[in-house]
Amino acid sequence: MNNEWQQQLQQHFGYGEFRPGQESIIKRVLAGKSVLGLMATGGGKSVTYQLPALLLPGITVVVSPLISLMVDQVQQLRTKRKIPAAYLNSTQEAAEAREVLQKIASGQCKLLYISPEKLQQPYVQQALKRATVSLFAIDEAHCISAWGHDFRTDYLRLPDTVKQLGNPPVLAVTATATTAVRDEICSLFGIDRENVVVQTLNRANIAYDLAEVGGESERRQLTFDLIDRLAGPGIVYCSTRQAVEVLVAAYQLEGKRHVDGYHGGMNSMERMLIQTQFLAGELDVIIATNAFGMGIDKPDIRYVIHYQLPASLEAYSQEIGRIGRDGQPGYAMLLYSQDDIHLHQYMLDKEYPTPAQIQQFCQLYGAGAPPDPKALASIDMSEEMAAMLTFYTERALVKAQVSTTTEMANPVQDIWQETEKRKAVKQKKLAEMRSYVLTDRCLRKHLNQYFGESDLGFTRFCCSRCGLQRESYEGRQTALLQREVQNSWNLRQALDMLLPKK
C-alpha cells in the first residue's frame, strides 16, 4: 500500500489497513478513472471517496439523497476526522448557504455533500467550477435506475451535471444493485467494465433464520423469547408505528432487557435521546420502524429481528446489513405470515392510482396550479399520490409542448402507463421477497444470487435451511434488567456530575 495513503488512513480514519475493495477503488479513482463500487452495507463505502478527497486537489462533491445522512457524515468528518467538509441542502437558510458557497469558492472545503436538487442551481455549479471539482461521488447510486427500488427522479440529471462541471471522474457507490441496475449506471456515466469493483456482497458473519408464524400472539411470543435470550445489542424492525408502540409497551411489562421504541411519530428530541442511549449501551434493544438505522455508527449490533415481512429484498438486506459491522458473528431472524403478503399487496394497490383517479386529478390540474389539500380531500387522494401524479403530469405537459406533430392524444392513458410501470417494479420486488421466504433452498444463496454475488462463505452458521443452532447466538453473559438503585436525591451532586468542574 502506498505510504501516503496509509498515513492518511491512519491519521484521519484510525485504520491500519484497507477493508476489501477499498484499495482497488481508490487506486482507480486516483488514476482518474470513473468507477462503480459495489460494497456491502457497512463495508466502508464512505472511505472510498473521503480519502481521495484528501489526496486530490480541488474539491470532491458527494451527491447524497438523504439529508439526515448528510448532516451526520459532515458532523463526523469535522469532529472526529478533522476533515474540512460542508453540506448544502434545502433545509438551510439563505445566509448559511451563502457562507458555505463562499467557503467552497475560496477553496476552504475538501468535501461537499449535496442533495441532487441543490446541485442543479446555477450559482452552486458556478462556485463549484471555481473550486474545481476533482471527483464526483454519487452515494446510493442505485437511485438513478428506474429499475432500482428507490428510484429518484432528481438523480436523472446527474450525467448532465457531470458534463457541466468539466467531466471530473465519477465514483458511483451502492450496496444494493442487481445486474440490470449496474449496467444502467455504467452506461449513464461511461464507466468501463474493468472499472466496476465488486467487493463481496456476501455477509459471511451473518446467519439467516426464518420462521412462519400463524397469528399475532405466536409472533409476539417468539419475538419476546428471542429478545430475552439473544446476545445484544439488537434491533427489532416493525412495519408500522403502532406495532412499535404496542410491542414496546408489552415487552416492558414482562421482558428482561432494557428495550425502547423509535419511530417517525416521536418528537425529534425523544428520538435523539433514545438513539444516543442505544449507542451508549444503555439500551439493549431498539424496537423501531425503518426510520431507525440510517447513518447509525454502531459496529457491535448482534442481531436484527424482522417482526413483519419487509417490502423488498433490497430493504431487507439494507436493514440486516447493520448487523456485525465489527466482523463478529451475528444473527438475522425474519418472521412472516401469509397475512403480511396480503397487507403489502393491499398497500401497494392503495399507493398507485386507478385511471379514474388520474382522470379526476387531471381535471383539477387543468384548472391551473397543482391542486391544494382541500381539492385533494374532495377526491379522497393522499398527498403522496398527488405528488407522484404532479410529477408525471408535468412531464406529460412538457412532452406535449415538444412534440408538435402528435397532439397529446390521451394524457390520462400515458400517465397511467407510467404509474403502472412503477407499480409493476414494486410488485416484482414483493414477489421476490415472497419467493425468498418460500424457498426451500439455502437462504444465503438465494439472497446473494439476487444481487449477483456468487461468494457463499460463512463464519459460524449459514442459514436455517442449511442448519443453524440458534443457541449459539444466545447470550448468558449479558446483564439482565435490574431495578436501578434509587439513591436519595441531591441536586448539588447531580449538577456536579452533569457539569464537572474544570
Next chain:
Amino acid sequence: MNSQNSVAEERELLCAVALNAMLPLANERTLQAAYYILRGRKANQTLQDVHLYNLYPYYRMFPGFSKEDWDKIVATLFQNDYLQPCEGEGPSPKPTFLVTANGRQFAEHAYEKYGFAVWFAPFTRFDLAARIESFWQRLHLLVQTVSQLLGKDLGFVPVVMDKSVQQWVKEQVGPARLREAWEAGLSEELFRLWEPLQPQVQELLVAQLSGVSQVGKTLGQLAKQKQSSKVYLTLLFRYGLAASILRLSEEKQAFPLLSRLVVQENKLDPRLSDSAARTYALVQRGIHKAEIAAQRQVKESTVEDHLVEIALHCPEWDDADYLSSETRAAIMAASEQLQTSRLRLIKDRVGPTVSYLQIRLALARRQEESNE
C-alpha cells in the same frame, strides 16, 4: 405503585385534567373546545377561550394529542356519568354539555389529590406555554454543550437539531469570554434556580438533560423508573419550566447567565402572532382598521381578529377608538345577566347598534380587569 396502577393513574389524570378544563366551558362551548386548548391550537377562538375562562395552565399541555385520544377521554367521562349532553341556546344553537354533580366532585377531588393548584400556579400569563418549549430546547442544548466543553470532548451529537436553537447556543459559547463564564457559572446558577423547587421536580429536570457523563432520559422512561404516569410528570415538568422562566424574568441581576435564555430578541411583538403584530404596529401609529386592511391587503374581518388578539395580550392598548365606555358597560351588563360569554346571546340582548367586534373587545378586556 406497580405498572398497572400507573396505567390507572394515567387514565384518571387525563380525565381529571380534561374535566377541570371543561368545567367553565359547560353550557357555553362545544365538547371540542377543551381539546383545542389542551392541544394548543392557535386559532383566535381558542386563544380567546383560554383567556376568557382563565385556562392558561391547560393551554398546549398535550400538543401531541390526537382526536382519537380526546374522543376516548370524552367517552369515559360520559360513561362515568360526569358529563351530560346539552342543547345550546339561542337562534342557532351548537350542542354543548353539562358537568354533573358527580363530575364536579370527581374534578375537585382529583384537583386536590394531584396538587393541581401547585403545578398550575406559575401559569398566570398567556405566553408561557409557547415559551417553555423554546426555553427547554435552548437549556438542553446549552447544558449539553457546556458539559462536553468541561469534559473536553467535543465529538458529540447535539440533542437538539433545530437550526435556530443551535445558532443561539453557538452565539453563547462562541466568544471566549462568554464561554468561560458559562463554564464557570452554569452549574451554580442552575443550583440556585432549582434549589427552591420540590426535589421530585429538580430530579425530573436534571434527569432529562444530556452531557458528557449522562444521556438524558425521556419523560416516558422516567415515568417507568419512578413508577408514575407520564401525564403526572408532564404537569411537574411544565411547572418546573414555567417557574424557572418567571424567576429568570423577574430576577435578571441574580442570574446574569441563565437570564439570557429568556430574552426575547424577536423584533415583532412576541405576545402576538406575526400578522397581528404587524397590524399592532400600524394601530400604534393611529391608523384605522379599514385603512390597515387596505394597506396590508387583508380582509377587514382579519384586522378585527387582530384587534381582539391585541386586546387580549396587550393591556397597554387603548381601545377607546372602537369601544365607548357606555357600550362596554352595556355589554358587560348583558353578559352578567345572561351568565354567558356567547357572542350571539349578548348581541341579541344589546341590540343591532353594537357590533360583534365591540362585544369581543369588551369580553377580551373583562378578564384583564378581574386579573388585576
